[in-house]
Each structure stands twice: as structure tokens, then as C-alpha cells.
Amino acid sequence: MAAKAVIGFAAILAAAMTIAAVPAFAQTNDPNLTQAEIDCLNRPNAVGADCTKDGETSGAGSAATGAVFLPELIVDLFPNAAGGGEAQVPTPPSTPPATAPATPVAVPGSPIVSPPDLVATEPPRAVIGDFVPDEVLVTVDGDAGAVQQIATSFGLVVRSQRQSRLLGTTLVRFGIPDGRPVGIVLAQLAAYGRTLRREPNHVYSLQQAATIVNYAFDRITLDEKQASGENVRIAVIDTGIDETNPALSGVIADQFDAMPNVPIEVRDHGTSIDGLIAGVGALKGMAPGARIYHARAFEGGKSTMDVILSALDWAADQDVRIINMSFVGPKNDLLGIACRNARALGIVLVAAAGNNGPKAPYGYPAAFDGVIAVTATDAKDGLMAQANRGAYVFISAPGVEMVAPSGAGSDVVTGTSFAAAIVTGAIANLFHAAPDRSADGIEKALAATAKDLGPKGRDNDFGYGLLDIKAAEAAKE
Structure with a gap:
């Protein structure tokens, strides 16, 4: 036998x-x-x-x-x-x-x-x-x-x-x-x-494509002088950050290291994401005044499912309204369950659609139901060439050649990661203006008011179209 x-x-x-x-x-x-x-x-x-x-x-x-x-x-x-x-x-x-x-x-x-x-x-x-x-x-x-x-x-x-x-x-x-x-x-x-x-x-990767003032305010119809995310709590899951960067002065409410045994070597990506969301000073973000709860879960551009789940659990415990996930990897049911349950708590989930090209398969967590998948456009509303395409793409936002804070001071950044940060900051403005808005209501408003850029209606390239935050703010639930 x-x-x-x-x-x-x-x-x-x-x-x-x-x-x-x-x-x-x-x-x-x-x-x-x-x-x-x-x-x-x-x-x-x-x-x-x-x-x-x-x-x-x-x-x-x-x-x-x-x-x-x-x-x-x-x-x-x-x-x-x-x-x-x-x-x-x-x-x-x-x-x-x-x-x-x-x-x-x-x-x-x-x-x-x-x-x-x-x-x-x-x-x-x-x-x-x-x-x-x-x-x-x-x-x-x-x-x-x-x-x-x-x-x-x-x-x-x-x-x-x-x-x-x-x-x-x-x-x-x-x-x-x-x-x-x-x-x-x-x-x-x-x-x-x-x-x-x-x-x-599974292993996941940050979505920074490469490398001229931040043109995002104009493109998404957000008044730079009126922009505010004051007291809105936002979680970011990313690399470590450079806390000494002036753009992050007073921005970080708390931090969590989901990989404490790994030394922090690079701080650029996380610093850029936090700065685009809520930066202050010369490199002003979309939602100054927002409180960032930053979870470090990446090093060398990589992380694993176990580490990311740990960061998500911590973020959920911080009573945040939004979680920004500027990374992409394969489909994993555990991540899908975590995202579904976070959304059930009333948290808006924003994720990068991916930079793997028009023929790439779906990128996750963006492709999960209840997650706002963001693709990147340039200053003329053209689609970033290397962006993922597919029915899961929800909305477009500026993400090509934007100036953002980085570990070295500032840098010109491109990628759906940064477009996701723009959307996260814009949503913080909606919560600031109307704290009682629901996650479902926010999602519906973004879809209903987006500026159609591709074929009529939702399409696989631009989703519902370019984010129009002024129109979304006026939309009623």
C-alpha cells in the first residue's frame, strides 16, 4: 500500500x-x-x-x-x-x-x-x-x-x-x-x-512608469485655492517615506511598518503618493489638511500578499475614509475578501489600474468589485500608452509627467500609481465638503459626472472618463 x-x-x-x-x-x-x-x-x-x-x-x-x-x-x-x-x-x-x-x-x-x-x-x-x-x-x-x-x-x-x-x-x-x-x-x-x-x-509591484507644474488641478476642475481634505483620514499602502520632505510637514498622522525586519532603502514612491494626495507648500497636493495614515509594505518595488494584508488590516483599524493602493499583482481571493470587507465598512478603495500595456491581463486589486480602478492621462487628456486596458477600468485622472515630492526632494513622475493618488485626494475633497457621503454615493457620483474621453459611455481605455470633481461635488446621492 x-x-x-x-x-x-x-x-x-x-x-x-x-x-x-x-x-x-x-x-x-x-x-x-x-x-x-x-x-x-x-x-x-x-x-x-x-x-x-x-x-x-x-x-x-x-x-x-x-x-x-x-x-x-x-x-x-x-x-x-x-x-x-x-x-x-x-x-x-x-x-x-x-x-x-x-x-x-x-x-x-x-x-x-x-x-x-x-x-x-x-x-x-x-x-x-x-x-x-x-x-x-x-x-x-x-x-x-x-x-x-x-x-x-x-x-x-x-x-x-x-x-x-x-x-x-x-x-x-x-x-x-x-x-x-x-x-x-x-x-x-x-x-x-x-x-x-x-x-x-503572491508578489505585487508598485506602478511607477518612469520618467510640468502639477496640471491635475485644472484637468479635474479642482480649484487649487479652495482644495482641502481637512480632517479626512486616508490610508496609503506603499514604500517608506521621507518624513523630512517639506511637502509632508504635518501631513502624516501615523505610520505602520508591515515589514519591520527589512531596512528601508528607497522612499521615493511613497513620498510622491502622500505628497500628491495631501502635500503642502510649493508641492501642494489635491487635499491639503488631510491626515495620512501611512503603511510601509514595499521595498525594492515589491511586496507580498501576506505583508499587504497586514497593512490593510492596520489601515482598517485607523477609521479611515479612503485607502490608496498604488500597486498591482495577480488575482488573489484573500485580497478580494479583504477589499470587499473594507468596502462593507464604508471605506472607499482606490487602486492603480496598472502600467503593463494595452494587452496586459487585469491588474489587482483594481479589478476587484468595489475598488475604483484608475488609469492615467496626460496634460492633453491623452491616455498613457503603457496603461492597462479592460472593463474594470473605472476612471481616468492625470498621471503623466507630473512634479511630485520624492525622497530626493522632487521628481517628475508618470504612472497609474500617481493617477490613483490624484483621485484619492479629489475624493477627500468630497468628504471634506460633505462628511456624510457614502462610499457608494461617491462612486456613483464619479461615474455619472466624468468627462467622456473615449467612445460614448464607459470604455476599456478611459473607463467612465476623466474625473470632474466639481461636477461630482454638485451631484446628489
């Missing part, structure tokens, strides 16, 4: 050998992917009617071959267990068995089952998008004892666990010390009734 179990596991492992992450900035969790396209992503060398010569699928990005390579930061943040290193995956058998034997799996109160004997009750998942290669995120129904039983039964290690307010349950980051693919482990964990949701620890 043991020999059959090993053979069965080998068959499952062989089926998952081609699971790999696509490069960062090419998120491919498009809900419209066909099964053939997913198959192409899972077979990097596949050639056929539905696959190009490089294993690409139409509109789905390209699949990387071999092991997953992440920035050094991520590797340092989440090291393998002692004695680890890159996992050596065995060569799959040429003719795998047709079926796997029904080997017992871990159930509550059952004896411990060793990882080689585990049989996945679901097909191994094709994990799309960039992710930490030796970790999974799991929500658990139970206490620390239940968490440890899962770790022991499934050959995992507990790297962190905490009670998540927005998820409403215990979130556990399990490490995979033996080199099993993430897709296999997620499938195996599905056998255990107390694991409620199981997801990869």
Missing part, C-alpha cells in the same frame, strides 16, 4: 512539474482565460493550435521556464528552512499511472500522515503570477493547536500567524521546507476541513 501511495504522489507531482510563475509585471489571472490558455501556461515548451512557439497564449503573457526566480529581497524576506536552497525536482516518469490510490489524508483528529503519503483531493493548481515559491497562505478555522496540527500533518512550518480583521479568521503563512510545488501543497491542503481558503503568497 505504501508503494502505491508513493507512485500516486509521483503521478500528481509529474502533473504539476510545469507549474511556474510568470515574470513580475505580467499578471495573468484574467478570469476570461480558457482552459487551453491555462494549459499553455503550464507547458512552457508547448506548441499547438492554442499556443505560440514560446508557449504564450493570446493575451495571457508568457510562461517562464524552470524554477521561479524572485528578487533577492523576497528570497531574503522569506528564506527556506535550514539546509534548504533551490528544490531539486525529480524527473517525472514517462508513463504515469492512470489513477492515484486513495491514500488517507489528514482530517481533524486523525493520526499524523507524512507528506509523501498525501494525495491531493483537488487537481494541482496552475499558479499564475509572481509568488513566493516556498510558501502558502491559509485561513484556518481553529486555534494555535489546529494550526500546528496542519503544519505537522502536511509537512509544513508556521512562519507567521495572526487574526485578520478583514478576513475574519486566522491567517497563517506556512513554509514548504521540502521543495514541493505550491500548486501541489494547495491541492493537498484542500483535504483538511479546517483550512478555509488556500492561496499562494
